[in-house]
Amino acid sequence: MKQKIDKTARGITRKIYPATLLSVCLLAMALNGLAQPTIGNTGLYWKLNNNALIITGKGNMPDYKFDSLPPWYSVREKIHAVEIQTSRLTKIGNYVFYKCMNITAVNIPEGVTEIGNWAFTQCRQFKA
Numbered sequence: 001m002k003q004k005i006d007k008t009a010r011g012i013t014r015k016i017y018p019a020t021l022l023s024v025c026l027l028a029m030a031l032n033g034l035a036q037p038t039i040g041n042t043g044l045y046w047k048l049n050n051n052a053l054i055i056t057g058k059g060n061m062p063d064y065k066f067d068s069l070p071p072w073y074s075v076r077e078k079i080h081a082v083e084i085q086t087s088r089l090t091k092i093g094n095y096v097f098y099k100c101m102n103i104t105a106v107n108i109p110e111g112v113t114e115i116g117n118w119a120f121t122q123c124r125q126f127k128a
Helices: 002-034 073-078
Strands: 044-049 052-057 081-084 105-107
Touching: none
Parallel strands: 052 081, 081 105
Antiparallel strands: 044 052
16 A cells, blocks of 8 residues: 555656746746846836836936946947936936947936936937
């Protein structure tokens, strides 16, 4: 009797384990697709969608330096527009869009009262 129970348990384990593993992998892949990169510890998030840099969340953009640039700097050539989709933003930090040479349009919310130094430096296509 014991031998029959062991075989049944092993058979169930063989069937359940791969299905569970597959479910966990699919869930992880789905959640990874939903995650958005953050902008430091500010509560802001960013994504690049059809050549538009979209910024959402709550908080203010931090200041950057020419040797410590924003997280989207590596894809800056793909950015043609910036959409800041948060009404709680009051500050755009230093060097935030530095060398984003293809920006032609920027949507800045009314609540923004400060734009940092060199925020749009070398944005050659952008006409303020």
